[in-house]
Amino acid sequence: MPAPPILWLALAALLLGLVLVGADSDGLLLIGGLAALVLTLAAALVPIVPPLPQVLLFAVLVGAGYAWLRRWSARRQARAIPPAARAELAEVTTGLEANGEGRVRWQGQSWAAQNLSAQALAPGSEVTVMGREGTRLQVLPRQVSLSE
Template structure:
């Protein structure tokens, strides 16, 4: 069986790999950072397995909550006109979904509610509120 630090390192690499291929899960990056830290910590200190798992869950939760709090404090940023984003998912049943903008996946709200936006279509980014983009179909002024 592989030593514990190597298992934590493999978990960290796997989580980072998921992030690189586009997995959109809250806590993915904080969990990868915590797993990397546990890999280093278990090299020097033999921590009990339950403590290791508790640290992974607890520190990941602290990281996610800290990132959400920081994101909520960010001011609204104005955007250059006519920026576009590609619809990834959602917008079929409701006014919210996900878009790919500037190479990253974003939560978005359709300003022209009731219009389905199929995946693969392009939308105009009209603004941003916190970590959610405000989009509408091109020509939907």
């Protein structure tokens, strides 16, 4: 029995809803939601296709979309953040180990971040955004980065 288009639409709504609440870190949920929308249309237009090919097409769409997104992100050059006079602060949302990775809230959005210091950073602490490489911010603890 073919998978009804409503199942793909429900999956798309779930994945895109998670993106809206900030659960997406690398764009995978966004790509999955868009792929589910494409499958909604495909299942509605060609209802005789069995579920297994639909699931395989979904996997191919997500894989290809994610690979494209990663390639596109890698090609983008790192954007330099303005010098110290206009340094921007971010708030740690998930702990950052020394020289490790985590998440910060910067300009109202959640960002993946790389801790450039040898000091672990606890959630809620302020960091200075030093640069950006693709979709990952490079941060230092506020007291280490600049003299105020």
